[in-house]
Amino acid sequence: MKTLVLPALDRPEGITTHDYAFSRLRQAIMVGAFRPGTSVTIRGLADALESSPTPVREALRQLTSIGALQFLQNRRIVVPRISPARFEELISLRIVLESHAARRAVAHLSDRQIDRIAVLDDGIEAAILSGQKAQALIANQEFHRQIYSANPDQVAVPLIESLWLQLGPILGIAMEHVNEFYVVDRHREAIDALRRRDENAVAEAIAADIREGIGGFDQQAIGKLLALAG
Amino acid sequence: MKTLVLPALDRPEGITTHDYAFSRLRQAIMVGAFRPGTSVTIRGLADALESSPTPVREALRQLTSIGALQFLQNRRIVVPRISPARFEELISLRIVLESHAARRAVAHLSDRQIDRIAVLDDGIEAAILSGQKAQALIANQEFHRQIYSANPDQVAVPLIESLWLQLGPILGIAMEHVNEFYVVDRHREAIDALRRRDENAVAEAIAADIREGIGGFDQQAIGKLLALAG
DNA sequence: TTCTGATAAATGTGATCACAAAAAGAAATT
DNA sequence: AATTTCTTTTTGTGATCACATTTATCAGAA
Numbered sequence: 425m426k427t428l429v430l431p432a433l434d435r436p437e438g439i440t441t442h443d444y445a446f447s448r449l450r451q452a453i454m455v456g457a458f459r460p461g462t463s464v465t466i467r468g469l470a471d472a473l474e475s476s477p478t479p480v481r482e483a484l485r486q487l488t489s490i491g492a493l494q495f496l497q498n499r500r501i502v503v504p505r506i507s508p509a510r511f512e513e514l515i516s517l518r519i520v521l522e523s524h525a526a527r528r529a530v531a532h533l534s535d536r537q538i539d540r541i542a543v544l545d546d547g548i549e550a551a552i553l554s555g556q557k558a559q560a561l562i563a564n565q566e567f568h569r570q571i572y573s574a575n576p577d578q579v580a581v582p583l584i585e586s587l588w589l590q591l592g593p594i595l596g597i598a599m600e601h602v603n604e605f606y607v608v609d610r611h612r613e614a615i616d617a618l619r620r621r622d623e624n625a626v627a628e629a630i631a632a633d634i635r636e637g638i639g640g641f642d643q644q645a646i647g648k649l650l651a652l653a654g
Numbered sequence: 655m656k657t658l659v660l661p662a663l664d665r666p667e668g669i670t671t672h673d674y675a676f677s678r679l680r681q682a683i684m685v686g687a688f689r690p691g692t693s694v695t696i697r698g699l700a701d702a703l704e705s706s707p708t709p710v711r712e713a714l715r716q717l718t719s720i721g722a723l724q725f726l727q728n729r730r731i732v733v734p735r736i737s738p739a740r741f742e743e744l745i746s747l748r749i750v751l752e753s754h755a756a757r758r759a760v761a762h763l764s765d766r767q768i769d770r771i772a773v774l775d776d777g778i779e780a781a782i783l784s785g786q787k788a789q790a791l792i793a794n795q796e797f798h799r800q801i802y803s804a805n806p807d808q809v810a811v812p813l814i815e816s817l818w819l820q821l822g823p824i825l826g827i828a829m830e831h832v833n834e835f836y837v838v839d840r841h842r843e844a845i846d847a848l849r850r851r852d853e854n855a856v857a858e859a860i861a862a863d864i865r866e867g868i869g870g871f872d873q874q875a876i877g878k879l880l881a882l883a884g
Numbered sequence: 885t886t887c888t889g890a891t892a893a894a895t896g897t898g899a900t901c902a903c904a905a906a907a908a909g910a911a912a913t914t
Numbered sequence: 915a916a917t918t919t920c921t922t923t924t925t926g927t928g929a930t931c932a933c934a935t936t937t938a939t940c941a942g943a944a
Binding site for chain 2: 924927
Binding site for chain 1: 754810
């Protein structure tokens, strides 16, 4: 196996090797650094991360548990391929989960928090305008995360995060085409609905945001996006 | 720390120690063998499982990833406590996820598969009648699993399984009181709706099944069940 | 040329160890 | 007696090794 190169990630002081390995692998998956179908090995990843195999093994157990990597019967670990049908299920589930999480968060959000979420949205716009699409994707996730996490018992957040991770590479491609895919500002609609404490309107804006963020949710649009993703 | 005793579980031939450890710990959590708030240690579990710490460490990474155990900032791993608010979120999410999964499965189910699901339901009834409540809980999960998994791309299944696991001990208590909590046979309604390929009716029967399976979804009913759970 | 079997290499698994960090217990101080 | 500090024990982490399993390669036979 050729020497593997992972995208760089700063390592904070005092973080365990395992936590760093997990974060770095998670980021690599999110940005599509592994081609779908690729097999990864413990020792290969440990070399790339300059660690021993143990933290990598533990990180891989986590990543397979949240669906980011796939554990095969022959004990190999591979980066999952996403078929059009699976993509459709992932987006459908994202719509269901995030709409639900948004509803369950409305009662917990203060005006101050909503203001901060609006500032996050401005940051997304700025990143898109300055061409920083990867930054915009991260900021978009933070926008959504801040809404849902307003409910302290929001069980859905780790589930939603796992979907974002599985969809990460494709959503990155969609973000590269944001100017043609995304016409109506659904974030603005969601923020307005949050201010009105209108659960239905929030859920609908989030659902529309997800559908439109991928250029539409019909077979043609999905086929187009998956073709772009290779 | 006192010597820990885990519920017994047969170990299939050829299974890795890690897979056995994970399955056995998962079962222990499901049946409420650990008191909520309890701290577990790697070496303690390894002793109880008669293994070295390595497979246990990897199993713990999995169990914390699916929410069955909680990783604390001081590196301790504890069995989560379930507050009434969190319980409400878990059940709400279960309703949303399982309704969605049922809808997305309807188009994939053959008459033969529906017949087999009906047989599973008979098995649940038989287990309840003969007082085998633990067996009934397992069979109930299998009933649901067979419906949802009919869709080969059903991304929601592992998420649903993680909710079942988090709710396992409490659902076990509810099953002990099934004769007072559960009056209308929603499984039968779901099966009939499956035969008619009526997505809405299936989703509604599943949702009602979940609500009524815990004796109701109002504050009083939740309070009553959580009091029973201790 | 293709298939089969044997061998070598790669890869996953489990055990063990030493070290780092946190918790518990004991001693000293206020 | 209560609090603080120091010491000991417990517990998590990472490294390394040997063994088990899977994959790849090579040689010989058909």
